[in-house]
Amino acid sequence: xxxxxxxxxxxxxxxxxxxxxxxxxxxxxxxxxxxxxxxxxxxxxxxxxxxxxxxxxxxxxxxxxxxxxxxxxxxxxxxxxxxxxxxxxxxxxxxxxxxxxxxxxxxxxxxxxxxxxxxxxxxxxxxxxxxxxxxxxxxxxxxxxxxxxxxxxxxxxxxxxxxxxxxxxxxxxxxxxxxxxxxxxxxxxxxxxxxxxxxxxxxxxxxxxxxxxxxxxxxxxxxxxxxxxxxxxxxxxxxxxxxxxxxxxxxxxxxxxxxxxxxxxxxxxxxxxxxxxxxxxxxxxxxxxxxxxxxxxxxxxxxxxxxxxxxxxxxxxxxxxxxxxxxxxxxxxxxxxxxxxxxxxxxxxxxxxxxxxxxxxxxxxxxxxxxxxxxxxxxxxxxxxxxxxxxxxxxxxxxxxxxxxxxxxxxxxxxxxxxxxxxxxxxxxxxxxxxxxxxxxxxxxxxxxxxxxxxxxxxxxxxxxxxxxxxxxxxxxxxxxxxxxxxxxxxxxxxxxxxxxxxxxxxxxxxxxxxxxxxxxxxxxxxxxxxxxxxxxxxxxxxxxxxxxxxxxxxxxxxxxxxxxxxxxxxxxxxxxxxxxxxxxxxxxxxxxxxxxxxxxxxxxxxxxxxxxxxx
Amino acid sequence: xxxxxxxxxxxxxxxxxxxxxxxxxxxxxxxxxxxxxxxxxxxxxxxxxxxxxxxxxxxxxxxxxxxxxxxxxxxxxxxxxxxxxxxxxxxxxxxxxxxxxxxxxxxxxxxxxxxxxxxxxxxxxxxxxxxxxxxxxxxxxxxxxxxxxxxxxxxxxxxxxxxxxxxxxxxxxxxxxxxxxxxxxxxxxxxxxxxxxxxxxxxxxxxxxxxxxxxxxxxxxxxxx
Ligand SMILES: Cc1cc2nc3c(=O)[nH]c(=O)nc-3n(C[C@H](O)[C@H](O)[C@H](O)COP(=O)(O)O)c2cc1C
Ligand code: SF4
Ligand code: SF4
Ligand code: SF4
Ligand code: SF4
Ligand code: SF4
Ligand code: SF4
Ligand code: FES
Ligand code: FES
Numbered sequence: 001x002x003x004x005x006x007x008x009x010x011x012x013x014x015x016x017x018x019x020x021x022x023x024x025x026x027x028x029x030x031x032x033x034x035x036x037x038x039x040x041x042x043x044x045x046x047x048x049x050x051x052x053x054x055x056x057x058x059x060x061x062x063x064x065x066x067x068x069x070x071x072x073x074x075x076x077x078x079x080x081x082x083x084x085x086x087x088x089x090x091x092x093x094x095x096x097x098x099x100x101x102x103x104x105x106x107x108x109x110x111x112x113x114x115x116x117x118x119x120x121x122x123x124x125x126x127x128x129x130x131x132x133x134x135x136x137x138x139x140x141x142x143x144x145x146x147x148x149x150x151x152x153x154x155x156x157x158x159x160x161x162x163x164x165x166x167x168x169x170x171x172x173x174x175x176x177x178x179x180x181x182x183x184x185x186x187x188x189x190x191x192x193x194x195x196x197x198x199x200x201x202x203x204x205x206x207x208x209x210x211x212x213x214x215x216x217x218x219x220x221x222x223x224x225x226x227x228x229x230x231x232x233x234x235x236x237x238x239x240x241x242x243x244x245x246x247x248x249x250x251x252x253x254x255x256x257x258x259x260x261x262x263x264x265x266x267x268x269x270x271x272x273x274x275x276x277x278x279x280x281x282x283x284x285x286x287x288x289x290x291x292x293x294x295x296x297x298x299x300x301x302x303x304x305x306x307x308x309x310x311x312x313x314x315x316x317x318x319x320x321x322x323x324x325x326x327x328x329x330x331x332x333x334x335x336x337x338x339x340x341x342x343x344x345x346x347x348x349x350x351x352x353x354x355x356x357x358x359x360x361x362x363x364x365x366x367x368x369x370x371x372x373x374x375x376x377x378x379x380x381x382x383x384x385x386x387x388x389x390x391x392x393x394x395x396x397x398x399x400x401x402x403x404x405x406x407x408x409x410x411x412x413x414x415x416x417x418x419x420x421x422x423x424x425x426x427x428x429x430x431x432x433x434x435x436x437x438x439x440x441x442x443x444x445x446x447x448x449x450x451x452x453x454x455x456x457x458x459x460x461x462x463x464x465x466x467x468x469x470x471x472x473x474x475x476x477x478x479x480x481x482x483x484x485x486x487x488x489x490x491x492x493x494x495x496x497x498x499x500x501x502x503x504x505x506x507x508x509x510x511x512x513x514x515x516x517x518x519x520x521x522x523x524x525x526x527x528x529x530x531x532x533x534x535x536x537x538x539x540x541x542x543x544x545x546x547x548x549x550x551x552x553x554x555x556x557x558x559x560x561x562x563x564x565x566x567x568x569x570x571x572x573x574x575x576x577x578x579x580x581x582x583x584x585x586x587x588x589x590x591x592x593x594x595x596x597x598x599x600x601x602x603x604x605x606x607x608x609x610x611x612x613x614x615x616x
Numbered sequence: 617x618x619x620x621x622x623x624x625x626x627x628x629x630x631x632x633x634x635x636x637x638x639x640x641x642x643x644x645x646x647x648x649x650x651x652x653x654x655x656x657x658x659x660x661x662x663x664x665x666x667x668x669x670x671x672x673x674x675x676x677x678x679x680x681x682x683x684x685x686x687x688x689x690x691x692x693x694x695x696x697x698x699x700x701x702x703x704x705x706x707x708x709x710x711x712x713x714x715x716x717x718x719x720x721x722x723x724x725x726x727x728x729x730x731x732x733x734x735x736x737x738x739x740x741x742x743x744x745x746x747x748x749x750x751x752x753x754x755x756x757x758x759x760x761x762x763x764x765x766x767x768x769x770x771x772x773x774x775x776x777x778x779x780x781x782x783x784x785x786x787x788x789x790x791x792x793x794x795x796x797x798x799x800x801x802x803x804x805x806x807x808x809x810x811x812x813x814x815x816x817x818x819x820x821x822x823x824x825x826x827x828x829x830x831x832x833x834x835x836x837x838x839x840x841x
Contacts, residue, residue, distance in 0.1 A: 301763060323657075323677075323678070323681035325682075475764070476764050476765075477743075478660060478662055479662055480703075480707065482741070482767065507732075514699070514700045517665070520662075
C-alpha cells in the first residue's frame with residue numbers, strides 16, 4: 001500500500017477504487033462476527049468459497065465477509081445485493097442452491113425468513129419486522145464493509161470525513177459540528193461529547209493530550225461495542241483521528257477487553273492499514289497534524305470501564321476508581337489532559353462530520369439526537385442488536401421490532417442499563433427512550449442493554465441476580481459499596497428463600513438509598529437501582545414472597561413445587577428424565593410428582609412437550 | 617485563594633485544600649475513619665461524607681478526598697448526611713462489632729441497632745495500614761488483593777515478607793484490631809479480655825493473623841510456629 005501524502009492523492013485513490021467497484025454482478029454477504037462464527041458462519045464461508053472457486057464463478061458473483069448485522073437468532077445469515085434478499089439460519093448444504101439462485105436472479109422461497117407472527121415468508125431484509133423500524137446509521141455500515149479491507153471502507157466513503165476536516169483546516173469548526181449535532185456520550189452517562197472536546201482543546205498544561213476509546217464493555221449480555229469494533233474498526237479509528245484533530249490530542253488509546261479476540265485482531269489489522277496509507281502517524285495526509293493510536297488490553301474487571309479506573313489500568317496500576325475532580329479532562333492518563341469516549345460515540349463522529357452537525361441532530365429528539373444501539377434480549381420473539389432513533393417508545397422496540405412475547409406469556413417489564421439499571425413496567429411502555437426519560441422513571445440508558453421480562457420472571461430473583469454481579473465486581477474500595485452490595489444481596493437472598501421479613505424490605509430500601517448517596521464512582525452510585533426500581537414497581541412481589549412464602553413467577557426454588565397438570569399425555573418422558581425417581585405414573589394415566597422426593601431440578605419441565613409440568 | 621460556604625459560613629482557603637480540612641479549619645467536626653494526617657486521602661470508609669450543592673443537584677461526596685471549589689455550598693450535618701452516616705456506622709457494626717473505634721462512633725451518633733446479619737471480621741479494609749506501610753515506612757510490605765467480596769489485605773502470596781520492617785506501624789493505625797494489640801499490656805487494655813485468653817491471633821480458625829506479619833510479633837513477642 002502506498003503512503004498517501006496529500007488530500008489529492010487520497011481523492012485519486014478513492015476515485016480509482018470506486019471505478020473498479022463491480023455493481024453489475026450480485027454480491028453475497030456473509031455475516032461472520034463472533035456470534036455468526038459461533039453459529040457456523042465459517043462453514044458457510046468455506047462452502048461458498050468452494051462453490052465459487054469450483055464452478056469458476058469469480059467474475060459472476062462477489063463474496064463479502066462482514067461483521068455483525070445484529071439479528072443474532074438468525075445467524076448464520078446471508079444477504080444478497082442488490083436484491084437485498086435475506087436468508088436466515090443458512091446450513092452449509094443450502095449454500096449451493098442459494099448461489100445458483102443468485103446467479104439466475106432467483107429466490108429460494110423455502111429458505112427465506114418466515115415471520116413468526118404471520119407465518120409469511122419475507123424476502124427483503126428491510127421488510128422483516130425486526131429490521132423495518134430500525135435506523136441503522138451505524139450498524140448498517142457493517143454489511144457494506146469487510147472489516148479487514150481498508151479499501152472497502154474507503155469505497156464506502158470511509159476517511160472522507162477526515163479528508164473534509166483537513167481541507168477545512170479548522171479544529172474549532174469540528175468541535176462546533178459535534179456540538180451542534182448534540183451528540184451525547186453512548187457509554188452511559190450521556191455527557192455532551194462536543195462540550196467535552198471543547199474543554200480538552202482549551203487545556204494548555206503539558207505538551208501531550210490523550211483521547212481514549214472505551215471498549216471495556218463489561219455488562220453481561222451487552223455486545224454492541226464488540227459488533228462495531230469487529231465489523232467496522234476503521235469507523236472508530238477515523239472518529240478518533242477526527243477527535244484528535246479537534247482537541248489537539250496527539251495520542252490515541254483504544255482500551256479493549258481481552259475477551260474480544262476477534263475485535264482486537266481486526267483493530268490491529270485496521271490500525272496497520274491506516275498507518276500504511278498515511279491516515280495515522282506523522283503529518284497525516286501531508287498536513288501538519290500528527291496522531292497515532294495504540295491498543296491497550298483490559299484486565300477484564302467490569303469496574304475498569306469507569307473512566308478513572310480505566311486510566312489507572314492504562315498506567316499499569318490496579319483498576320480502581322478515584323475521586324473526581326480532578327476530572328480526566330484536567331488530570332488524566334499520566335497526569336495529562338484526557339478525553340474518554342465510548343466506542344459507539346466514536347463511531348458516530350465520521351457520520352456527523354459527513355452529514356454536518358445540524359443535519360445529524362434531526363434524527364432523534366430534542367436534546368437526545370441520533371440513534372442508539374440496544375442489545376435486545378429476554379422473553380421476546382426477536383433478539384439481537386437493534387439500532388433505533390432516540391425517542392422511539394419501548395412499545396415499538398418490544399412489540400414491533402422484538403415481535404412481542406413468546407408463547408402465552410405476558411410481558412411485564414423491560415430492564416435497561418445493564419446490571420445497575422432499572423426496570424420499567426409494561427404500563428409505562430409508551431415512554432420514549434432517551435437519557436432523560438429513562439432517568440425519570442428510575443432507570444438508566446447505561447450502555448444499551450435491554451432485557452424483556454415476562455410473568456415467568458421473578459423480580460426479587462432478578463434483583464438478586466444483578467446484586468450478585470455487583471457485589472463481585474465492586475472494586476471494594478468504598479466500604480458502603482462493598483458491604484452495601486453484599487448486604488443487599490444477603491437480604492434479597494433471604495426474601496427469595498422465604499425467610500425474609502417485612503422489616504427487611506424497609507431496611508433494604510434504607511440501605512439502598514445510603515449506598516447510592518455515599519459511594520465514590522458510578523458503580524456504587526447506581527448499584528441500588530435494581531433494588532429501588534423493582535421495589536418501586538413490583539413491591540407486591542416482595543411482599544408475596546415474605547407473607548405467603550410464594551414466588552408468583554414460579555422461579556425462586558425454595559418456594560416452588562413442581563406438579564403435573566391435566567395436559568399430561570402420560571408419555572413418560574419426565575419419568576425417565578427425573579434423577580430422583582420422583583415421578584410415578586402408568587400408561588394413559590396422568591403422572592404425579594412426589595414432592596417429598598423432588599429436588600426441583602426442573603428436568604421434567606424441560607423435557608415435557610405438552611407444557612404439563614408446572615410450578616406453583 | 618478559594619472562597620466557599622460551609623454550613624452557611626464563608627471561608628477562604630488555599631486551592632487544593634480538601635473539604636474536610638476546610639471544615640475542620642472552621643471547627644465543624646466531621647467523623648473520619650480512614651483519614652490520617654500525613655497519609656494520602658483515600659476515601660474508603662465514606663464516614664466523612666458531606667452534602668454539596670443545592671436543590672435537586674445536591675449530592676454527597678467524601679470530604680477527605682474532595683477538593684474545595686469556588687462558591688461551593690457545603691453542609692456537614694444535614695439530615696441527609698446524618699442519615700447516611702448512621703447507616704454507615706450500622707453497617708460497620710455488622711462487620712466489626714468488636715472495634716472500640718466503631719463502638720465509640722456508634723454511641724456518639726446514636727446508633728443503637730444493628731439489623732443486618734452479624735459478622736465478626738477483623739478488618740474493614742480502610743487501607744490505613746497499606747498507606748502507612750507504603751508512605752511512612754517506605755516498605756510496601758502489604759497491599760490490597762482481589763475486588764468486591766473477595767478483597768483483602770495481606771502480603772504478596774500471604775507469606776512472610778523481607779520488606780516488612782517489623783515496625784508495627786500498620787497495627788498502630790488500624791481502627792479495628794487495636795484491642796488485640798494491647799494484649800501485652802493488660803493495664804492499658806480496653807477490656808483486658810485478651811490477657812486471659814490464648815492470644816486471638818494464634819487461634820487460626822477464628823482469626824487470620826492479619827496484623828502479625830512480624831515474627832516475633834513486635835507487640836507481644838509471641839513466636840508463631
Ligand atoms: C462501573 C462502570 C463501568 C463502565 N463501563 C463502561 C464501558 O464498558 N464502556 C464505556 O464506554 N463506558 C463505561 N462506563 C462509562 C465511562 O465511565 C465513561 O463515562 C464513558 O466511557 C464516557 O464516554 P462517553 O461520553 O462517550 O459516554 C462505565 C462507568 C462505570 C461507572
Ligand atoms: S463505588 Fe464501588 S466500584 Fe466505585 S470506587 Fe467505590 S467501591 Fe469501587
Ligand atoms: S413428559 Fe409431560 S406429558 Fe409426558 S408424562 Fe411427563 S408430564 Fe405427562
Ligand atoms: S424437578 Fe427434577 S427431581 Fe423434581 S420431579 Fe422433576 S425431574 Fe424429578
Ligand atoms: S510492620 Fe511491616 S507491614 Fe506493618 S507497616 Fe511496618 S513495614 Fe509495613
Ligand atoms: S487491617 Fe486495619 S488498618 Fe488495615 S485495612 Fe484493615 S481495618 Fe484498615
Ligand atoms: S500477636 Fe500481634 S496481633 Fe496478636 S496480640 Fe500480639 S501483637 Fe496483637
Ligand atoms: S448477529 Fe449476533 S453478534 Fe451480531
Ligand atoms: S475519612 Fe473520608 S472516606 Fe474515610
